[in-house]
Amino acid sequence: MIEAKNIHVVFKPGTVLENHALQGASLSIPAGQFVTVIGTNGAGKSTFLNVLAGVIPVSEGKLTVAGQDITRWPVRERARLLSRVFQDPLAGTCEQLTIEENMALALKRTTPRGLSNALRAEYRDRFRESLSRLGLGLENRLHDQMGLLSGGQRQAVSLLMATLAETKVLLLDEHTAALDPKTADFVMQLTDGLVREKKLTVMMVTHSMRQALDYGDRTVMFHKGNIAFDVQGEKRSKFDVPDLLRLFSESCHEQIEDDALLFG
Numbered sequence: 473m474i475e476a477k478n479i480h481v482v483f484k485p486g487t488v489l490e491n492h493a494l495q496g497a498s499l500s501i502p503a504g505q506f507v508t509v510i511g512t513n514g515a516g517k518s519t520f521l522n523v524l525a526g527v528i529p530v531s532e533g534k535l536t537v538a539g540q541d542i543t544r545w546p547v548r549e550r551a552r553l554l555s556r557v558f559q560d561p562l563a564g565t566c567e568q569l570t571i572e573e574n575m576a577l578a579l580k581r582t583t584p585r586g587l588s589n590a591l592r593a594e595y596r597d598r599f600r601e602s603l604s605r606l607g608l609g610l611e612n613r614l615h616d617q618m619g620l621l622s623g624g625q626r627q628a629v630s631l632l633m634a635t636l637a638e639t640k641v642l643l644l645d646e647h648t649a650a651l652d653p654k655t656a657d658f659v660m661q662l663t664d665g666l667v668r669e670k671k672l673t674v675m676m677v678t679h680s681m682r683q684a685l686d687y688g689d690r691t692v693m694f695h696k697g698n699i700a701f702d703v704q705g706e707k708r709s710k711f712d713v714p715d716l717l718r719l720f721s722e723s724c725h726e727q728i729e730d731d732a733l734l735f736g
C-alpha cells in the first residue's frame with residue numbers, strides 16, 4: 473500500500489541552518505498493516521508523516537500509495553487516500569463549528585458536494601450512528617459546538633472524522649500524547665477497532681514504547697533521519713520494552729541517554 477523509496481528531506485538547504493531531516497529512509501507497508509513508529513526526539517518521525525501527507529515536499533525519493541506515484545501530488549489530492557489525526561485535540565477540528573458541521577466537513581473532504589448536502593438528514597443519521605459507538609452520549613449533542621468537548625472527546629470525534637470518508641491510509645501523530653492515561657487508553661481502543669473494521673493501513677507515531685508494542689503489527693524505529701530497526705511477526709510478539717532498548721543500542725551502537733525521551 474505504501475512504498476517510500478530513498479526519501480530525503482533537507483530543510484533550509486544551502487544555509488547555515490541546513491538540516492538533513494530524512495536521510496534516505498525507505499519503507500514498504502502492505503495494505504492493512506498497522507505500523508507503530510518510535511524514535512528519539514528529532515529523529516524524523518513527524519517529517520516522514522508530513523511527507524506522506526504532502527505537507528513537506530521530498531528533496532529526493534519516490535512515494536507510492538495504492539499503486540499511484542504521489543510524490544508530486546498536492547495535499548488536497550492526497551486526501552482521497554490518506555487522513556490524519558494530530559497530537560493536539562484542537563488541530564483536527566474547528567471549535568466554533570458544531571459537532572455535526574465538523575463531521576459534515578470531514579465527509580466533504582473527499583467529495584465535491586457542498587456542505588449543505590453533507591448536512592442532509594441521511595448524513596445526520598450516519599453521524600449519530602457513528603458517534604453512538606463512543607458511548608459518550610455525543611449522538612445527542614450534534615448541535616453543540618466542538619469547543620465544548622473535552623480533549624479526549626475531541627480526539628475520539630477526530631478519529632471518527634478521519635475515517636468517515638473513504639480513506640486507505642490513516643496517519644496518527646502522537647494522537648494520544650495530550651490525554652490522561654485512561655482517556656488515552658479509550659482512544660487507543662477506539663483506534664484499534666476502527667482500523668480493523670475499515671481495514672486501514674496505519675502509521676502511528678508514539679513516544680510510549682508500551683503502546684508501540686501493545687498495538688499494531690509492526691514497530692519501526694527512526695533515528696537520525698533513517699530507520700534504525702523494524703520488527704514484526706513472532707519476534708515482535710515476544711518483545712518487551714527492554715528488548716526495544718536493546719535492539720536500539722545494537723542497531724545504532726549507542727545507548728539511549730534518557731529513556732524518558734522514548735517513554736514520553
Ligand SMILES: Nc1ncnc2c1ncn2[C@@H]1O[C@H](COP(=O)(O)OP(=O)(O)OP(=O)(O)O)[C@@H](O)[C@H]1O
Pocket residue numbers: 483484491493511512513514515516517518519520694
Ligand atoms: N519545517 C521545518 N523546518 C526546519 N526544520 C524542521 C522542520 N520540521 C522539522 N524540522 C527538523 O527536522 C528534524 C526532524 O524533526 P521531526 O519533527 O520529524 O522529528 P520527530 O522524530 O517527529 O521528533 P519529536 O519526537 O521530537 O516530535 C528536527 O531536527 C527538526 O527540528
